[in-house]
Amino acid sequence: MxxxxxxxxxxxxxxxxxxxxxxxxxxxxxxxxxxxxxxxxxxxxxxxxxxxxxxxxxxxxxxxxxxxxxPAARRDRIPVNATVPAVPAAEVPAVVARFHGCRTAKVKVAERGQTLADDVARVAAVREVMGAAGRIRIDANGGWNVDEAEHAIHALAGFDLEYVEQPCATVEELALLRERVAHLGIPIAADESVRKAADPLLVAMAGAADVLVVKTQPLRGVRRALSIVRDAGLPAAVSSAMDTSIGIAMGAALAAALPELEFDCGLGTASLLAADVTDTPLVPVDGSIPVGRVVPDxxxxxxxxxxxxxxxxxxxxxxxxxxxxxxxxx
Structure with missing residues (x-):
């Protein structure tokens, strides 16, 4: 470069x-x-x-x-999801309320020091807030082994999950888990197995995921991320890494350039910041954020x-x- x-x-x-x-x-x-x-x-x-x-x-x-x-943008606004950290169930309504108009929520699970019962209570609270029409995906950040993940997915399947993100740490575990839970019809998404991998296409070649979660910074930029999605041949959701609004705008540039955008993107996380580099942060309005560069104040x-x-x-x-x-x- x-x-x-x-x-x-x-x-x-x-x-x-x-x-x-x-x-x-x-x-x-x-x-x-x-x-x-x-x-x-x-x-x-x-x-x-x-x-x-x-x-x-x-x-x-x-x-x-x-x-x-x-790369040229194919859309000028990006639909985004609410992100619910591993908070007690009682705190869920206040968290979701920060994501104006979002129809999808990603819920963190498998938090160290917590139990599956905590996860179930949190996801149940999100379902109650989102209603029957809302979409819920969960993200374990590789925190479960295969048996734990299978058990957890069965416990959470009743909440109508859109997909399960990085339930296990390795590609081999993801592939095995995907076989075990195929009868449930819940897709498996890969995040760390893409952005932290020496070969980000391995997860697709191994048949270990149905969805790619792509982040612009760890994938060396918009162009390389676009190339990975194209070569993997899987649908993609763009996500952030708790960036400032400048970094979120970088993610929005990727989401805007994708030929297809089937999933709401994890680019609403400026709502979890109490301060930002701009007085007009990229927080969701009616469930989406605009595409464009951010100039800090x-x-x-x-x-x-x-x-x-x-x-x-x-x-x-x-x-x-x-x-x-x-x-x-x-």
């Missing part, structure tokens, strides 16, 4: 720390580094625990979005500015990961 000089990235880099409304993925604050390229603002926000090699894909995506015009950036030690940490990380990309074969 054409790699801009590191100084060009650092010259406009801003590191932000955004508080979450509800604890999610074990964190209360989402940190991100945003910077401006010739095509507009872009985002680099791999989670802190990711090593530099994995983070390199996220930086490649950020550079692609900031330095290259994106100076005041919002200032309010969200991370502590000096965290800024230093992110800039050091940016420097290392830029070097990883520079060392890749041309």
């Amino acid at each position: 054409d790699l801009p000089p590191l100084d060009d990235l650092i010259s406009t880099a801003r590191v932000v720390a955004l508080p979450l409304v509800t604890r999610f993925r074990g964190i209360d604050t989402r940190e991100a580094l945003v910077f401006e390229g010739p095509e507009g603002w872009t985002e680099f926000s791999p989670f802190p625990e990711y090593d530099d090699a994995e983070a390199a894909s996220w930086l490649a995506a950020a550079i692609d979005y900031g330095w290259r015009a994106q 100076a005041a919002a950036l200032a309010r969200a500015e991370a502590a000096p030690d965290r800024r230093d940490w992110w800039l050091a990380r940016l420097t290392r990961v830029h070097a990883v990309l520079a060392a890749e074969p041309a």
Whole structure:
């Protein structure tokens, strides 16, 4: 890839720390580094625990979005789902209410320290809020083994699941589980088995999934994600990684460019942030968000500015990961 000089990235880099409304993925604050390229603002926000090699894909995506015009959009708005963290059932109505007009909800399950009974109660509460016409999908983030997943899917099948996302960690487990629950008619979706895999097409070739969940940053940008979806030959749902509105706009560019968009996308997660880099965040309105680049507000950036030690940490990380990309074969 054409790699801009590191100084060009650092010259406009801003590191932000955004508080979450509800604890999610074990964190209360989402940190991100945003910077401006010739095509507009872009985002680099791999989670802190990711090593530099994995983070390199996220930086490649950020550079692609900031330095290259994106593929043509086929639609100007993207239908999105509500995202329900692993909260107690009593908190579900307040969470869903933050996602205006969304007809679909993705519910986190298999949270460490919780039980299947907690998951059932949460999904039941979501069904009650969404009504019979609402769509519910669950996401285990690979937290179950095959037997646990089979048992859980049977326990939750009565809530009319749209699909089950990454119930098990490995492609082999997904393939076995898919065979075991085929009689239930509930599709299996793959997320980590796509974005964290050395070969993101393996899950499709192994017959281990019915749906791909694709995220722009870990897949090195819109173009590569489009290529993966095309080559896999499976329907796709685009999702976020608790990005700022800048990163969500990158995901919306991918969703807008897909030839088909059968599923509502997980791009409404700005609703889970208590602050953002813009005073007009990409939160759902009537169940969708617009397609287009986001320009941060100076005041919002200032309010969200991370502590000096965290800024230093992110800039050091940016420097290392830029070097990883520079060392890749041309």
